[in-house]
Amino acid sequence: MNSISLGQYYPAESPIHRLDVRIKVVVAILFVVCTFLCKNVLSFALLLSLALLSIILSRLPIGLVARGVRPILIIIAITSLINIFFSTGAPENIVVDWWIFTIYREGIYNALLMIVRFVCLIVGTSVFLTYTTTPIELTDAIEDLLWPLKKLGVPVHDFAMMMTIALRFIPLLVDETDKIMTAQKARGADFSSGSLAQRAKALVPVLIPLFVSAFRRAEELAVAMECRCYHGGEGRTRMNVRHVHAKDFVALFGVILFGVGIVVLNTLNIGYSIS
């Protein structure tokens, strides 16, 4: 019952775990941009090496990272098949020509690059964000990164607080939904048969107690927070003050340099490209 966990944080001591979260968010964004900048074999090879390097640095089990790719395997498979069968290329590059299928080397090449791009996308975001950063750190980082908006009157702190509380209570409410559904099933409620309208109606005995409970929890939490002297973001300090260290800058400039390198490769047209 207690198995609901938000996010997939994997606790470990690694240089990437220790990076400043704000830097990690920026690095992850830049990494994603890089995957889209890559255009030829050399740049993809570099991208793959960078992804591998970050996995090694993060000390995550390779199996765990691989599992992260699993949910989109279907998408990867379909797009590669489309690429293989529907790409056309130069007549001298035909690899297979059988019945209605004509496969060109360009198709295989595109499919491979597509796979690398997807894998790097997942690896980049999971290594820098989901696996090495707790949701709460992420919330804090976003509050910090959006800090300039405070000046424009956007209640950044309040949004971050709401996010934090949501993250805390979602597992509780999921658990509670499960309990209420079981309780109503014990009284003969049937959630799995009947027409769509009947099934929707069958959810009323679940949704009403769930809302009631959510409101009760909200009220109790509000009182508890008040008793702990919460009075909004004004004058609040943080236990974990983030300092950007030299290593954070190294990571940041590393990725920027990498991106610049890719762009240079692209413009100079260096690196094996079939088309």
Added chain:
Amino acid sequence: MARITLSGVSYSYGKKTPYEIKALDGVNIEIADGKITGIIGHTGSGKSTLVGAIGGLIEPDEGQVLIDGADVWKNRKKIREHRFRVGLVMQYPEYQLFEETIRRDIAFGPRNMGLSDEEIEERVVEAARFVELPEALLEKSPFELSGGEKRRAAIAGVIAMRPDVLVLDEPAAGLDPRGRAAIFRNIAEYRRATGKTVIIVSHSMEDVATYCDELVVMSGAKVIMHDTPNKVFSNPEFLVKNGLDLPQIARLNMYLREKGIDLGEGIYTVEGAFNKIMELSSKK
């Protein structure tokens, strides 16, 4: 009447995740017909899972749950009928109340059974009487009731299905002493009036010692003892070793024995101890 048997029942939560927990491990048990059986064990010993399996709300990974010898999961479409026969009251059942009035909420189960309006009304009134909810409260919204009243209304919602077996998971948890006493008074009276099987999960050794005819002791997802309270509480070392408390009177008896005064076996209720002490002192 209904005979509940579990044979080799195993169940795990969070299967195939790093958090997999085995909650039932090859449980074999037969629940005494027409008696009050208490299920005790420390938190996480598998008590709630056991009653979930008995109530047909948890499908075992292995083994069978049988009612009068028939496997309840044999025909999955008929599992609802089993749930009507074995009425399960979950922990903090007041959180399941959802209707506008208590009357309608108690009627939810009987209505799902497809009964006629007259029959439903008759059962609602009967169930409300068992839990001592006055007629006037039936028209109120669940929100207007006290904690103890809400709890009793939720229990009535299960009693109204007229199950052959009534199962209650921690029926008095979190209530104050008055609310607690009322719940147990109602259960004892229900059992007396209907003669039906009752199963109670509880943390309170005092409560099970006072109300139960048989006890099932759980530890580490297994049933480690199934006997009369008399026998179970005659073995304090075994209970303590398995993370369980003794009823206070049984502990008192143990201390007295250490000092050389033996009240004898089977002393675990106030009544029992009182009578025994009166007997001992009259022999003076």
Added chain:
Amino acid sequence: MGEPFISVKNLSYAYEEDDGRKIQVLKNLSIDIMRGDFLAVLGHNGSGKSTLARILNMILFADSGKVVIDGKEIIPNEISDDEIIELRKKIGMVFQNPDNQLVATIVEDDVAFGPENLGIPSGEIRERVDNALAELGMSEYAKHEPHRLSGGQKQRVAIAGILAMLPECIIFDESTAMLDPKGRQEVLSAIEKINREKGITVIMITHYMDEAARADRVVVLDDGDLIFDGKPEEVFSHEKELISMGLDVPQCTSLIYKLREAGFKLEGRCLSAKECAELLFGELKNN
């Protein structure tokens, strides 16, 4: 004796039901609580004990009467928000449901919540959080998620969160009611430790007599009236009245009461199985 830390005089509070009926929750209640006291407030549900706690924490304000905390009188509508925060810093509160008072998704972040609200410098917050968690034996869970902890552990995290604010007094509002026996013992030991070792004033609201027996002083409320106020053994000698108020008398205690009624002498404290065994041994050894 000096000035009481909390002084309540002729406090009354009522709320209005939807149908306009007035429900009097507290009637002319007067009580003084000294620094370092370990006070148990005993009463069944609806006896007014939680209302008293809420008034002391300024979640509610009294209809009439005088409440003085650490020399500062609380006058509704006059007291400023800053003054309220100043007082709440001194009186922490731990509630019944452990799930509904933890804010953060990581134990140590939750403990830091209070000090962060007070604007304490970061380094000092870290120190306070580490100390508070160590005090409650929860250091190894610092990086855990609260929803994976047991009830007793969650409640200890909640206490650590209050302790990190360095309060002078902590009110426990039925903080053990939803716990299993093991969790109850964990929390009770923590409460005792806080009072005995750190000298923090403790107000423990409960409906369990065996819990109240661990306090230095017991106050019994019934329907908003203060019925008894004294040492546990004094208060618990009024056995008949307590039972008629619907309080939970420990089994051993009620055995001794029955035997006394039947003519046995049995004088002395009888709140735990051990104490009762002593009493009975004295009586039965001559057989």
